[in-house]
Amino acid sequence: MLAMNYRGPQRVRIDQKPLPQILHPEDAIIRVTRSCICGSDLHLYNGNVPDTRVGETFGHEFIGVVEEVGYAIQKLKVGDNVIVPFNIACGRCAFCKQGLYGNCHESNPQATAAGGIFGYSHTTGGYCGGQAEYVRVPYADVGPTVIPEGMDLDDAVLLTDVVPTGYQAAEMGGIQKGDTVVVFGAGPIGIMAAKCAWLFGAGRVIIIDQIEYRLEFARNYAQCEAYNFRSLEDPVVFIKKTTDSLGADVCIDAVGAEAAGNAMQTITGRKLLLQAGSATALHWAINSVKKGGIVSIVGVYGPTDNLVPIGNVVNKGITIRANQASVKRLLPKMIEHVQEGRINPKALITHRIPLEEVADAYRIFSDKLDNCIKTVLIPPSARI
Amino acid sequence: MENTQGFENKRGGDHSHIKGWGIDADPKNDPTYPMKQRTNDEHNGYTWERPPQQTVNVEVLHSIERPNITAVFGSTVPTKGLSGKIRRYAFKHSESSYAHWLPLLLADRVDMVEGLIEDINKGSFPNILAEKGIKAEWKHNKTGLLKRWAIGAVVAYAAFVYVTRRRS
Known part of the structure; x- marks a missing residue:
């Protein structure tokens, strides 16, 4: 089968790989019909995530058709069209039982700090990802959800990560009616977080980034205020001034390790890898939120350390909430929001690229070329 | 408070144009996830089936x-x-x-x-250039790519001159 093949930092290609096999009674094999490149894939692409091995196939956002199931599978049937959450979850450990499907204790032997994730290095379990024609999906009766009749595949593929992660960012913010919510990062997740903040009754939603075309998109799509931090003297002072010096009620870090905007963070976090990515957005979030406010983190960082103003967290009495999205828990509500027209995920997709051109797709997404917001890879069998 | 230094409070307003505004608002959403469904099953240790x-x-x-x-x-x-x-x-x-x-x-x-x-x-x-997505960069960012190559060539030439002069 065709599959993306990682060869080292910023080097990927398409190769022939063996077809996946059922390795566990609760496995299924899925024929991929859509897969995305996620902003967090760029951490792998840039070689920043430890234990990213040459030969791995990335891709944790994908949907497809069930081709084969293990003998213990009872709910899924061959031929089902399914949304596959990016988290691999057993559904029966103490954490899954609390709805924390992103923190499963039975899916990642390599690290206790992270649950299993498709195509996201051996630090999250060493699973093959969905930027391929076929994928092995463990615990297939737990995660995969049948795509509702009539749902557009382009909407469905964004329910694997982007929509639930953006929604959970707003949810973890504990937004109350009338709150001012500031989202750092106008990538697909940040834009979705801004959109979802309204569903919780935010009174004002502000998004901060440095890329003008994305800010323009966010203004229209998420109906929020959007500001370029390059044109602000200091984004923290700007937020303080626009909230009467008090600070935002909720700040969301939707950037993570690839943040720009602070030379010291960029050099130590992205160039020299002396910290686990650049924590500029988190720094701004902590300093922009009000005393007693909430900082919600969905931006992805590496597993070592980051330089953040933890003293200000203490002095301001900030609550920090963070997690990988619990996709399985959120899917029913996300499907309802899409079907009712409250969220239009596919509007984020700017590029539909054949799987065979995966190297160019990564370059376009990584360098934000051609006004790219979200890239979807389409395997040959799904193009017929 | 008198806003004499450019400070303002612009929160709130009419949100009727936003489809679904406030539909998931829940004043009792605290503590929210990840704490919300806490079961304390962990107190029993690693004992699940x-x-x-x-x-x-x-x-x-x-x-x-x-x-x-x-x-x-x-x-x-x-x-x-x-x-x-x-x-x-x-x-x-x-x-x-x-x-x-x-x-x-x-x-x-x-x-x-x-x-x-x-x-x-x-x-x-x-084909390392292809693996780096050079085709896409050439198509969408020709100037940036040429600039990078030019800088690389200048740096390489300067290094070459420096090394050869030191040797001589």
């Missing part, structure tokens, strides 16, 4: 912070070569230690060289 164990037929390095290999795991790209030796060393240390993560990053770089050698041994030198 585990899923069947996937057969372990490749080397699986597991964190020393857990007693076992999880019931399922990815069997893709098992450890091999020098990079594998470094990874085995890394997994003797906890996730809380630099001695775990830094060797893994080193192993990744060694793995890259091993991958290159593997390609050549198979009789094909990788």
Whole structure:
């Protein structure tokens, strides 16, 4: 089968790989019909995530058709069209039982700090990802959800990560009616977080980034205020001034390790890898939120350390909430929001690229070329 | 408060144009996730009925912070070569230690060289420019690409001149 093949930092290609096999009674094999490149894939692409091995196939956002199931599978049937959450979850450990499907204790032997994730290095379990024609999906009766009749595949593929992660960012913010919510990062997740903040009754939603075309998109799509931090003297002072010096009620870090905007963070976090990515957005979030406010983190960082103003967290009495999205828990509500027209995920997709051109797709997404917001890879069998 | 220094409070307003505004608002959404469905099952320890164990037929390095290999795991790209030796060393240390993560990053770089050698041994030198997506960059960012190449050429030329002058 065709599959993306990682060869080292910023080097990927398409190769022939063996077809996946059922390795566990609760496995299924899925024929991929859509897969995305996620902003967090760029951490792998840039070689920043430890234990990213040459030969791995990335891709944790994908949907497809069930081709084969293990003998213990009872709910899924061959031929089902399914949304596959990016988290691999057993559904029966103490954490899954609390709805924390992103923190499963039975899916990642390599690290206790992270649950299993498709195509996201051996630090999250060493699973093959969905930027391929076929994928092995463990615990297939737990995660995969049948795509509702009539749902557009382009909407469905964004329910694997982007929509639930953006929604959970707003949810973890504990937004109350009338709150001012500031989202750092106008990538697909940040834009979705801004959109979802309204569903919780935010009174004002502000998004901060440095890329003008994305800010323009966010203004229209998420109906929020959007500001370029390059044109602000200091984004923290700007937020303080626009909230009467008090600070935002909720700040969301939707950037993570690839943040720009602070030379010291960029050099130590992205160039020299002396910290686990650049924590500029988190720094701004902590300093922009009000005393007693909430900082919600969905931006992805590496597993070592980051330089953040933890003293200000203490002095301001900030609550920090963070997690990988619990996709399985959120899917029913996300499907309802899409079907009712409250969220239009596919509007984020700017590029539909054949799987065979995966190297160019990564370059376009990584360098934000051609006004790219979200890239979807389409395997040959799904193009017929 | 008198706004004499450009401070203002613009929150609120009419949100009727936003479809679904406030539909998920819940004043009792506190504590929200990840705490919301707390069960305290962890108090019983690692006692839940585990899923069947996937057969372990490749080397699986597991964190020393857990007693076992999880019931399922990815069997893709098992450890091999020098990079594998470094990874085995890394997994003797906890996730809380630099001695775990830094060797893994080193192993990744060694793995890259091993991958290159593997390609050549198979009789094909990788098309690195294509792997870096040069076609897309040429199409959408020709100026930036040419600028980068020009800077690279200048730096290389300066280095060449410096080295040859030192030798002479």
